[in-house]
Amino acid sequence: xxxxxTMLDKLWAAHxxxxxxxxxxxxxxDRHLVHEGSHHAFAKIKERGLPVAExxxxxxxxxxxxxTRGRAQxxxxxxxxxxxxxxxxxxxxxxxxxxxxxxxxxxxxxxxPEDGITLPGLLINCGDSHTSTHGAFGALAFGIGAxxxxxxxxxxxxxxxxxxxxxxxxxxxLCAGVTAKDIALSWIAKLGTDGAQGHALEYxxxxxxxxxxxxxxxxxxxxxxxxxxxxxxxxxxxxxxYLEGRRFAPKRAAWKAACADWSxxxxxxxxxxxxxxxxxxxxxxxxVTWGTSPEQALPISAAIPDPSQIxxxxxxxxxxxxDYMGLKPGQTLExxxxxxxxIGSCTNGRIEDLRAAAAVLKGRKARIPGLISPGxxxxxxxxxxxxxxxVFTDAGLEWVASGCSMCVGMNGDVxxxxxxCASSTNRNFRGRQGRGARTHLMSPAMVAAAAVTGTLTDxxxxxxxxxx
Amino acid sequence: xxxWSIHKGKAVSLPQANVDTDQxxxxxxxxxxxxxxxxxxxxxxxxxxxxxxxxxxxPLNAYPEANVIISRxxxxxxxxxxxxxxxxxxxxxxxxxxxxxGDIFAANAxxxxxLPARVDEAVCxxxxxxxxxxxxDIRIDIEARTFTLGSISAVFALDDSWATKLINGWDDIxxxxxxGAAIAAFKNIRSQTAPWAWPAMAE
Numbered sequence: 001x002x003x004x005x006t007m008l009d010k011l012w013a014a015h016x017x018x019x020x021x022x023x024x025x026x027x028x029x030d031r032h033l034v035h036e037g038s039h040h041a042f043a044k045i046k047e048r049g050l051p052v053a054e055x056x057x058x059x060x061x062x063x064x065x066x067x068t069r070g071r072a073q074x075x076x077x078x079x080x081x082x083x084x085x086x087x088x089x090x091x092x093x094x095x096x097x098x099x100x101x102x103x104x105x106x107x108x109x110x111x112x113p114e115d116g117i118t119l120p121g122l123l124i125n126c127g128d129s130h131t132s133t134h135g136a137f138g139a140l141a142f143g144i145g146a147x148x149x150x151x152x153x154x155x156x157x158x159x160x161x162x163x164x165x166x167x168x169x170x171x172x173x174l175c176a177g178v179t180a181k182d183i184a185l186s187w188i189a190k191l192g193t194d195g196a197q198g199h200a201l202e203y204x205x206x207x208x209x210x211x212x213x214x215x216x217x218x219x220x221x222x223x224x225x226x227x228x229x230x231x232x233x234x235x236x237x238x239x240x241x242y243l244e245g246r247r248f249a250p251k252r253a254a255w256k257a258a259c260a261d262w263s264x265x266x267x268x269x270x271x272x273x274x275x276x277x278x279x280x281x282x283x284x285x286x287x288v289t290w291g292t293s294p295e296q297a298l299p300i301s302a303a304i305p306d307p308s309q310i311x312x313x314x315x316x317x318x319x320x321x322x323d324y325m326g327l328k329p330g331q332t333l334e335x336x337x338x339x340x341x342x343i344g345s346c347t348n349g350r351i352e353d354l355r356a357a358a359a360v361l362k363g364r365k366a367r368i369p370g371l372i373s374p375g376x377x378x379x380x381x382x383x384x385x386x387x388x389x390x391v392f393t394d395a396g397l398e399w400v401a402s403g404c405s406m407c408v409g410m411n412g413d414v415x416x417x418x419x420x421c422a423s424s425t426n427r428n429f430r431g432r433q434g435r436g437a438r439t440h441l442m443s444p445a446m447v448a449a450a451a452v453t454g455t456l457t458d459x460x461x462x463x464x465x466x467x468x
Numbered sequence: 469x470x471x472w473s474i475h476k477g478k479a480v481s482l483p484q485a486n487v488d489t490d491q492x493x494x495x496x497x498x499x500x501x502x503x504x505x506x507x508x509x510x511x512x513x514x515x516x517x518x519x520x521x522x523x524x525x526x527p528l529n530a531y532p533e534a535n536v537i538i539s540r541x542x543x544x545x546x547x548x549x550x551x552x553x554x555x556x557x558x559x560x561x562x563x564x565x566x567x568x569x570g571d572i573f574a575a576n577a578x579x580x581x582x583l584p585a586r587v588d589e590a591v592c593x594x595x596x597x598x599x600x601x602x603x604x605d606i607r608i609d610i611e612a613r614t615f616t617l618g619s620i621s622a623v624f625a626l627d628d629s630w631a632t633k634l635i636n637g638w639d640d641i642x643x644x645x646x647x648g649a650a651i652a653a654f655k656n657i658r659s660q661t662a663p664w665a666w667p668a669m670a671e
Contacts (some may be wrong), residue, residue: 014662017654018647022629026647028654030665040502040550050641056667082499122665128549129572145576146550147640155644157651162626163571193486194542195567227545229571248667258664293486313589317485408547410495429490429546433512462570 003345004268005232006165008200011140011265015123017157023047024161028284031117032152033108033126034095036065036082041127041149042089052093053156059117060090060097060110066403069372071100076412093153105377106402109133109221110344113213114378116246120235120262130346130426132223133273135242136216138235138265143224151442163230164274166199172281175432177460179356179444180215181348181424183207183289184222187279189297199275202267207281208233213242214352221347225294225426231318234266288333289428289441291321296428297441300458304331313325324430325438326418333456336440339419341370341397341451342433343444348424349375353444354383357424358391358447360462367454370397370447371413373405397451409434422450469581471637472610475562479606479617480527481599488538488546489573491550493555505557508550529560531603538595544573544584547642553580563608565615565624567592578630581637583610585624594620610634 015027032054034041045052052058065082067074074080083100090097098105104115112118118193120138124131127149134141144158152158168187188195201223203216210221216233223231233239237258240259243249250258283298296318297306306329307318322329327336342347343357354374372392374380380402383389389399406413407425408467414434415421421439424447440456449459495598497509515526522529528537539557544552554577556564563583574584585608587595598604598618608615610631616625631640644651658665 018650020629022632024629026644026651028658031667037498037549039499043502048641070536078499113653117667121662122658125551127548129546143548143572145548145572145579147576147579151640151644154641155651156655157644157647159640159644161629164515185640192542194570197571198541224546224572224644227542227571236665250668254664254668261662293488314485320484408495412499427488427490427519427546429488430495432490435513467640 004270006271006273007138007202007232007265010164011121011123012162012435014121015140025161027155027160027173029125029152029156029158030057030122031124032156033112033124034058034060034149035063035108035128036086037148038127038149039085040083040146041153044146044150045153050154050254052095052153055056055094057156058095060086061111062086062098062100062105063107064404064408066105066294066401067411068400068403068405068413079411082307094362103377103381106378107346107349107404110349110375110379113137113217114246114376115244116243118251119243119258120239121251121265125158129224130221132229132231133217133221133346134234135223135230136213136220137239138232138262140230141231142229148327163200164198165202165345166196166228166275166277167202167204167273168277168279169205170203170279170281171205172207174281174284175206177230177286177338177445177463179443179445180218180282182284182287183279184219184225185289185294185297185441186284187277188222188226189287190292191226191277193225193293193295194227194250196223200230200232201228201229203231203233209236212352214350217350218347222426235262235444286443286446288446290325290327290333290340291318292324292428293317293321293344294428294441296321298333298455300334300446302333304329304333306330315405334458336456337367337420337454338422338440338450338456339414340368340421341366341447342406342423342425343379343447344373344405345425346375346404347426347443349373349379349402351382354379354388356446357448358388358468360445360452360459361393361395364395364426364452366396366451368451370451371406372397373400374403395451406433410433415439422447422456469637469639471635472581473635475608477538477606478531478533479538479560479599480531480603481596482527482537482539484594485540486542486545489549489552489570490546491543492544492552493549498551501537502554505558506554507560510555510559534603535560536563536565536606536608537561538592538599539564540592541567541589543569544577545570548572550576553577553582557582559564565592565595578633583608583626583634583636585615585626587624591622622658639658
């Protein structure tokens with residue numbers, strides 16, 4: 001009988017081509033996703049005259065620079081050039097590309113699962129830190145830099161030292177109006193943005209099992225904001241139900257055989273983790289960031305912290321963050337006026353996220369301008385079939401095409417200088433959403449609530465007698 | 469890429485935690501081809517005032533000759549953008565010394581000959597104190613995992629495989645091509661034991 005294994009152990013062993021004497025593993029890559037930002041890596045292999053080793057396992061996606069309006073005629077020549085470069089590279093190497101006009105175009109971490117490119121048991125790389133999203137299906141998925149992207153393109157392998165294993169167990173039932181986003185912001189606030197550095201995270205417990213795939217993706221997506229390059233959840237019936245029938249997923253007998261293999265990926269009873277953290281789902285409240293790091297987050301009912309009252313190691317950063325954010329210690333978070341709203345991104349741009357926002361906005365008007373960019377063109381079509389787009393536009397919000405959009409501002413969708421934005425995204429870093437932009441991270445329902453009141457607001461009273 | 473094991477240069481203090489990659493290089497500069505150089509974009513927005521002028525009180529503006537940065541925990545957290553490393557390298561930075569680094573950032577740094585040296589918080593505090601009045605000479609020895617700055621001599625932590633790579637300036641692709649047979653054999657076995665790992669044909 002061999003020792004009990006973690007899911008990480010099983011996934012690692014299944015992809016290890018070899019291990020060097022210094023302990024670093026060469027891993028086989030099952031799926032490689034590239035986007036406009038991969039231009040450095042393509043330039044590297046071109047410089048050396050190398051082909052893409054496995055074009056069939058490499059998928060190109062236009063997302064980071066995708067215009068959300070006026071796609072037919074891209075006004076900014078730099079943006080047009082970035083997209084053209086990806087097209088040229090995809091064509092030169094024979095890669096499938098999800099281009100702007102493709103009805104399946106969208107953010108790489110949304111369309112991977114949507115099209116069945118993402119499956120349990122796969123090793124998935126992408127030159128994007130939010131690649132941890134795909135771990136929600138029980139894949140070993142992690143973000144890499146441009147040099148590593150070039151290496152994967154050229155060899156279909158990646159060198160990695162196996163990370164330590166960490167498990168976050170969330171038991172119990174989430175309260176109404178509390179989402180996977182709030183679980184993530186809560187644990188990151190508790191452990192810090194480097195709390196899981198050097199570790200692969202597995203999320204477990206009854207509250208995790210009860211999450212939809214959309215919620216699980218949000219949670220795994222945000223692993224990197226707590227320092228973990230990998231986030232994962234054991235594949236189960238919820239994952240299988242999501243994937244069955246997707247375009248690139250196995251079919252019929254092959255599907256059944258695959259599900260049997262995938263069911264064995266779960267961490268064994270008694271498997272030892274280097275670090276274990278347990279949270280009580282019932283204690284998690286709708287959470288909002290107040291600073292310039294995702295760890296600077298608090299329940300919406302809390303007061304903005306006084307730097308003189310927090311541990312000295314974090315006080316200086318808090319002081320600088322409050323200065324940048326234009327906030328005063330002691331003020332309540334709730335009631336802080338916001339200038340604009342954004343719903344979208346690989347973190348919270350899926351259909352369930354849009355439904356949650358629409359449940360709050362239905363029949364109400366937004367007091368501030370806002371942008372809603374669905375995570376993919378398929379999410380957009382689904383939302384329109386359900387009439388969600390009308391709910392948003394009737395509320396006065398702008399409904400646009402899919403892409404990374406205002407999460408990172410590369411396509412020109414930016415928050416104005418000094419403006420405060422309620423955002424369903426992943427990073428409240430200085431200048432992330434535009435120079436001088438002030439970002440408050442929260443769930444899509446909380447963004448909707450902020451849009452309705454024009455201030456940071458607890459969504460729960462707005463959900464009374466409404467289905468969330 | 470040329471390897472290195474000893475660096476003698478000037479260190480400067482950037483006393484801030486969580487210097488994320490969005491600060492190291494704002495996203496709007498990332499469409500520039502590398503050949504044009506990323507140095508001018510390093511910490512572009514944080515080193516300027518509201519009017520866009522360089523702040524004289526910002527360490528890298530006051531001491532542009534610095535080539536080693538001492539900073540605080542979680543340096544390089546956030547996005548996987550290797551452009552953050554390009555900006556540092558193109559601005560002449562050879563080494564970073566901090567209590568911890570973002571995992572992806574540290575790997576990117578090593579891939580570009582930039583040393584991410586980990587030291588205890590207490591050592592960092594002491595270095596900051598020495599550098600409070602301005603930059604200072606520093607000597608770094610990767611082989612020995614030590615550095616000397618003023619009266620402080622200390623050790624740093626670095627993954628052994630990363631040290632080897634920095635010293636030799638190795639390129640992973642060449643190394644990996646040497647394992648071509650092992651990779652081909654692995655692929656063959658995986659295609660039989662996990663046929664679902666290849667994308668299904670559309671029906």
